[in-house]
Amino acid sequence: MKHIAPIEAAGETPMKVPTRRALAKQQTRAKVLAAARALFSEAGYEGATIRDIATAAGMSTGAVFANFTDKSDLFREIMIADMASLGEAMRAAAAGSNRGVDEILLKMFMAGYAFYKTQMPLARAAFSVGWSPEDGPALRNAPVAQQLYELMAEQLQLGVQRGELGQEAEVKLRAHMLFDIYLSNYPLAIFEGWSLEALQARARDQIRVLLAGARRG
Amino acid sequence: MTTMAAPFELKRQSPVVPSGVRKMRESQKAATRNRVIAAAQALFDTQGYQGTTVRDIAQRAGVSVGSVFTTFTSKGEILSQVMLDRLSALYAELERVAPHLRGSTRDRLCSMFAMHFAFAAPMTRLFLAHIAAAYDWTLPPDAQPFGRNPRLQGLIHDCLAKGAAEGDVDPAVDFHEVVDLLMAAYAWTYRHAASDTADVATMTAVMDRQIALIASGFRPR
Numbered sequence: 001m002k003h004i005a006p007i008e009a010a011g012e013t014p015m016k017v018p019t020r021r022a023l024a025k026q027q028t029r030a031k032v033l034a035a036a037r038a039l040f041s042e043a044g045y046e047g048a049t050i051r052d053i054a055t056a057a058g059m060s061t062g063a064v065f066a067n068f069t070d071k072s073d074l075f076r077e078i079m080i081a082d083m084a085s086l087g088e089a090m091r092a093a094a095a096g097s098n099r100g101v102d103e104i105l106l107k108m109f110m111a112g113y114a115f116y117k118t119q120m121p122l123a124r125a126a127f128s129v130g131w132s133p134e135d136g137p138a139l140r141n142a143p144v145a146q147q148l149y150e151l152m153a154e155q156l157q158l159g160v161q162r163g164e165l166g167q168e169a170e171v172k173l174r175a176h177m178l179f180d181i182y183l184s185n186y187p188l189a190i191f192e193g194w195s196l197e198a199l200q201a202r203a204r205d206q207i208r209v210l211l212a213g214a215r216r217g
Numbered sequence: 218m219t220t221m222a223a224p225f226e227l228k229r230q231s232p233v234v235p236s237g238v239r240k241m242r243e244s245q246k247a248a249t250r251n252r253v254i255a256a257a258q259a260l261f262d263t264q265g266y267q268g269t270t271v272r273d274i275a276q277r278a279g280v281s282v283g284s285v286f287t288t289f290t291s292k293g294e295i296l297s298q299v300m301l302d303r304l305s306a307l308y309a310e311l312e313r314v315a316p317h318l319r320g321s322t323r324d325r326l327c328s329m330f331a332m333h334f335a336f337a338a339p340m341t342r343l344f345l346a347h348i349a350a351a352y353d354w355t356l357p358p359d360a361q362p363f364g365r366n367p368r369l370q371g372l373i374h375d376c377l378a379k380g381a382a383e384g385d386v387d388p389a390v391d392f393h394e395v396v397d398l399l400m401a402a403y404a405w406t407y408r409h410a411a412s413d414t415a416d417v418a419t420m421t422a423v424m425d426r427q428i429a430l431i432a433s434g435f436r437p438r
Contacts, residue, residue, distance in 0.1 A: 124352050125352070127349075127352040128349050128350070128352035129349070130349075131345055131348040131349035131352065131407075132267070132345065132346070132349040133265070133342050133345045133346065133349075134267060136345070136349070140408060170430060173426055173427065173430060174430065177398075177401075177402060177427055177430065180401050180402060180404075180405035180408075181398065181401050183405065184400075184401035184404060184405060187352075190352070202397075205391070205394050206394065206397060206398060206401075209390075209391075209394045209395060209398055209431070209434050209435075210398060210430075210431070210434065211434075212433075212434030212435070213430060213431070213432075213433025213434040213436075214433075
């Protein structure tokens with residue numbers, strides 16, 4: 001029994017054990033998140049239960065609850081990770097284009113549609129949760145969601161600076177509307193299976209009409 | 218016994234059910250449907266969509282859970298019907314009023330959407346639940362997703378056509394594109410209700426600004 005003492009003592013040093021624990025915790029969280037992502041994609045938000053998710057992750061519901069407060073917490077975590085990646089994809093799309101503001105915005109829209117094209121059921125669940133009076137606000141007001149809108153506002157502002165758009169372009173409102181349009185095309189992809197090409201043609205028209213009033217000359 | 222049973226069986230299987238019986242069955246079914254809709258509407262309003270179960274609805278309607286499911290496939294479908302019943306009242310009103318609206322195309326569009334927000338205001342939470350449910354798995358595949366309402370689209374289209382005839386809408390503009398933009402702006406204006414619990418005046422003001430912005434794109438050059 002004596003040899004246990006030094007290990008316990010070592011376990012109490014502030015560095016070692018918390019790291020190991022944190023690592024294990026991180027692995028557990030990652031496992032739960034992966035299982036949850038798969039189930040939300042299969043059964044939707046309402047259809048997936050914590051119990052199903054625990055079973056799929058090979059752990060008890062208690063272990064899931066030790067890491068996440070509830071299902072909406074779990075879902076929000078997935079969405080926030082995705083929106084962060086989406087923000088990067090949009091930023092890259094904008095940086096890779098030196099054409100006019102219309103083209104840049106279109107590239108950003110398409111980066112988003114391409115990102116979700118392979119995981120439409122998850123996008124569908126995201127809209128469902130995003131609109132729900134209970135869980136919607138936390139998801140919509142998350143800084144990573146706001147950043148997507150800000151990326152569009154930034155491009156409009158650059159358009160004004162380059163002189164493509166007038167000074168009175170109402171950047172804030174237009175950026176909100178752009179973001180709304182961007183989102184409003186998802187149902188076409190979700191419910192009607194629109195291809196990326198079809199979405200692109202539609203988005204191009206929408207952006208043109210929305211910017212028409214702000215165009216100079 | 219068997220000789221007696223055979224004709225009876227045959228009669229039941231033939232499509233010709235005595236019209237009196239058929240009518241009674243149909244009217245019973247319609248009565249159940251109406252009771253379920255009325256009960257669901259009251260419950261959704263008071264305890265919200267998430268907080269209402271099909272069992273609650275059946276109990277309040279005074280019917281069995283089983284008979285709710287002979288008429289509706291899911292709670293989502295009941296909500297969808299509740300909303301459709303309400304919205305058709307709004308559209309009937311809009312269709313009546315639209316020809317009498319005065320002012321520029323922009324003003325007329327503002328009036329039409331203001332009517333929508335005023336109508337939806339007492340049941341904003343229900344409206345949000347309706348939108349959320351449209352994206353979930355609880356709705357049957359043929360249910361109409363929110364924001365793709367052909368009746369409303371038709372009204373907006375007519376409004377733009379009238380504007381083109383009167384000279385404040387550029388006739389070269391693709392009306393369908395403008396209708397799309399307005400519908401997107403309208404649908405997503407509800408996000409203010411979802412995240413900031415905005416009231417009718419706020420939502421109407423936001424929509425008015427969006428309409429002004431879209432109108433600046435369709436005015437004649």
